[in-house]
Amino acid sequence: xxxxxxxxxxxxxxxxxxxxxxxxxxxxxxxxxxxxxxxxxxxxxxxxxxxxxxxxxxxxxxxxxxxxxxxxxxxxxxxxxxxxxxxxxxxxxxxxxxxxxxxxxxxxxxxxxxxxxxxxxxxxxxxxxxxxxxxxxxxxxxxxxxxxxxxxxxxxxxxxxxxxxxxxxxxxxxxxxxxxxxxxxxxxxxxxxxxxxxxxxxxxxxxxxxxxxxxxxxxxxxxxxxxxxxxxxxxxxxxxxxxxxxxxxxxxxxxxxxx
Amino acid sequence: xxxxxxxxxxxxxxxxxxxxxxxxxxxxxxxxxxxxxxxxxxxxxxxxxxxxxxxxxxxxxxxxxxxxxxxxxxxxxxxxxxxxxxxxxxxxxxxxxxxxxxxxxxxxxxxxxxxxxxxxxxxxxxxxxxxxxxxxxxxxxxxxxxxxxxxxxxxxxxxxxxxxxxxxxxxxxxxxxxxxxxxxxxxxxxxxxxxxxxxxxxxxxxxxxxxxxxxxxxxxxxxxxxxxxxxxxxxxxxxxxxxxxxxxx
Numbered sequence: 001x002x003x004x005x006x007x008x009x010x011x012x013x014x015x016x017x018x019x020x021x022x023x024x025x026x027x028x029x030x031x032x033x034x035x036x037x038x039x040x041x042x043x044x045x046x047x048x049x050x051x052x053x054x055x056x057x058x059x060x061x062x063x064x065x066x067x068x069x070x071x072x073x074x075x076x077x078x079x080x081x082x083x084x085x086x087x088x089x090x091x092x093x094x095x096x097x098x099x100x101x102x103x104x105x106x107x108x109x110x111x112x113x114x115x116x117x118x119x120x121x122x123x124x125x126x127x128x129x130x131x132x133x134x135x136x137x138x139x140x141x142x143x144x145x146x147x148x149x150x151x152x153x154x155x156x157x158x159x160x161x162x163x164x165x166x167x168x169x170x171x172x173x174x175x176x177x178x179x180x181x182x183x184x185x186x187x188x189x190x191x192x193x194x195x196x197x198x199x200x201x202x203x204x205x206x207x208x209x210x211x212x213x214x215x216x217x218x219x220x221x222x223x224x225x226x227x228x229x230x231x232x233x234x235x236x237x238x239x240x241x242x243x244x245x246x247x248x249x250x251x252x253x254x255x256x257x258x259x
Numbered sequence: 260x261x262x263x264x265x266x267x268x269x270x271x272x273x274x275x276x277x278x279x280x281x282x283x284x285x286x287x288x289x290x291x292x293x294x295x296x297x298x299x300x301x302x303x304x305x306x307x308x309x310x311x312x313x314x315x316x317x318x319x320x321x322x323x324x325x326x327x328x329x330x331x332x333x334x335x336x337x338x339x340x341x342x343x344x345x346x347x348x349x350x351x352x353x354x355x356x357x358x359x360x361x362x363x364x365x366x367x368x369x370x371x372x373x374x375x376x377x378x379x380x381x382x383x384x385x386x387x388x389x390x391x392x393x394x395x396x397x398x399x400x401x402x403x404x405x406x407x408x409x410x411x412x413x414x415x416x417x418x419x420x421x422x423x424x425x426x427x428x429x430x431x432x433x434x435x436x437x438x439x440x441x442x443x444x445x446x447x448x449x450x451x452x453x454x455x456x457x458x459x460x461x462x463x464x465x466x467x468x469x470x471x472x473x474x475x476x477x478x479x480x481x482x483x484x485x486x487x488x489x490x491x492x493x494x495x496x497x498x499x500x501x502x503x504x505x506x507x508x
Contacts, residue, residue, distance in 0.1 A: 064414055083416045095411040098505040099429050112415045112425070138505075 012074070013162055013194040014040040014063055019071035020219075021058055031219040032058050036071070038213065038222060042161070043192040047205035049256065050215030056198045059220070060166050063196060064089050075162065084162075085113060088155035092167040094147045095154065096139040102126070102150050103135045109154045117157055125153040128187060145176035149183075156187065165197040169204075177201075178236060181208060189233055202256065206230070206248045207239055214255045224255050296476035304480040312465070316484050319462045322378060322450035323443075323492065326385020330442060333386065334393030335435070341394070342401045343423075355394065363387050363449065367456040381453035381461070388449030389442035396438025400431025433506030440496045447489045462488075 021033040032055040040046050048056045061067045063075065065083040073080045075087065088109065096105045106125055110117040126132055129149040139147055148168055155163060169177045181204060188195060199205050205212045206228055214224040228248060230239055239245055282298045284290075292300060305312060337355070340347045367384055374380035404427050412422045454463025462481045469478035500506075 066410065066414060083414050085416065087414075089411075089414045091407060091411065093407045095408065097408070097426070097429070099503075108425075109415055112412070112417045112421055140505075 011042055012039050013042045013076060015074040017072040019069055019073055021062065021069050034219040034221050036222055040194055040196060042194055045188060045195045045209045046211045046213060047197040047199055047209040048213040048215060049199060049202060049205050050220060051217050053218050054215045055218060055220030056215055057166055060164050060196060060198050064164050086161045087164060088158060088160035089164040090151050090155050090168040092170045094139060095151045096147055098139055101136050101138060102131055105150050106153045106157055110158050113158060115158045121157055125157050129153045144172050145180060160193060162194045165195065167198055170200060182236060185234060202249055202252045206245060207234060212252060214252060226252065293473045293475050296479060300476040301479040304476045312480060312484055315460055315462050315465050316488060318460050319450055320488055322381035323385050323446045326382045326449060327389050327443060327446040329386045330389035330393055334390045335397055338394045338397035342398060359391050364452055367452050371457045376457045381450050384453035385446040385449040389446040392441040393438045397431055397435045400434030401427050403434060404430040432503045436500040436503055440493065443492045443496055444489050451485065
């Protein structure tokens with residue numbers, strides 16, 4: 001079966017078949033994910049939503065090569081056996097080292113992965129993320145939103161083909177969150193990485209994504225895969241005013257059991 | 260008065276009040292000088308014996324600095340080994356914690372047997388007193404590295420050495436410095452205890468000689484010198500700890 005999907009889905013950025021995950025804690029272990037099938041095409045923006053503890057972050061960590069799993073999971077055609085150089089991850093909690101400046105933190109990921117970058121790359125990232133004037137600041141001198149910009153920059157500077165975002169803006173206030181969502185879209189329109197976003201927010205998922213995957217409470221299964229047919233480029237006001245937007249909100253809220 | 264000025268003035272005033280209290284009560288109660296000398300007598304000894312006090316102090320200082328430096332290097336290496344090598348954690352770590360309960364004062368005669376009356380026995384004593392808090396503090400710092408950063412380094416495919424060098428060690432530095440602050444006065448105790456057991460010089464030796472000849476003022480002079488040296492070393496550690504400013508953020 002493994003060779004089967006390898007041949008069939010080479011252009012698929014992420015291909016997952018019959019994936020399950022058991023945490024071996026206590027007697028017998030807890031089933032966190034069960035029978036997951038998921039394909040993400042190259043350059044696609046896919047979000048996953050689901051109740052707390054449904055295993056969506058676990059799924060992201062499996063794709064990121066950080067957790068062992070049962071079943072088949074391929075990234076760019078190769079079975080996941082560990083962290084891939086094609087993938088960058090941004091987590092909710094800041095990944096920045098407190099003793100490094102913004103610049104040094106931006107470069108850190110590339111240095112560790114031994115990917116050559118030039119000072120021009122760094123200053124381009126500083127411009128792109130609106131960090132000008134904060135190059136020599138340390139993380140504690142930055143707001144939460146600024147810190148996540150730097151984390152995002154560190155992830156993007158190595159030009160990953162796949163970006164995994166684990167509630168990257170979850171700890172920010174609504175206004176900052178909206179602003180960063182718009183910037184994320186702008187950056188994505190330009191580079192078109194494959195994005196896998198884990199979020200709690202239905203509106204955020206709809207606003208950003210080509211597809212929204214809905215997961216059930218533990219053990220997490222995919223209960224719906226909703227294609228978001230909203231024109232791009234998207235803008236907060238226009239996109240949210242689109243009647244389809246509120247239909248998607250209603251549909252997803254129902255699936256989540258909110259209404 | 261601003262807080263900065265008071266931070267200097269208050270302790271100085273307090274010391275002066277204590278000193279005056281000392282001087283007057285000894286005079287008022289007519290306490291015999293060999294029991295409790297007046298502060299002015301102690302200062303007189305400090306001034307008259309300043310050259311020899313300075314030289315003896317330098318010897319003790321050398322013992323403290325060498326023993327402490329060895330404890331720093333040794334303590335960090337031992338802590339790294341305990342943290343990263345499971346076998347060392349299972350074998351060496353419990354043994355070190357168990358040995359910690361042996362009073363190190365009781366080891367001083369043994370050190371004289373092993374290393375003689377020279378400086379090396381005092382280096383070892385200062386080392387023995389100072390090394391334990393450094394090991395424990397460094398271990399705490401290494402273990403206290405934020406888990407999300409460790410995972411981030413894993414996601415970046417960082418090698419083991421890179422994770423140690425770029426993440427674990429800088430994370431552990433604030434805690435390590437705290438350990439050093441505890442260890443510095445302990446190294447002083449170790450050196451002085453070493454001098455008690457067998458030596459021909461150093462401030463511990465001065466105290467011992469003063470005791471056997473009932474020169475109590477000289478004993479106090481040596482004690483004050485020890486206190487001032489310890490305090491200066493601690494201040495130095497405070498200054499160094501400012502370099503790892505990220506402790507507070």
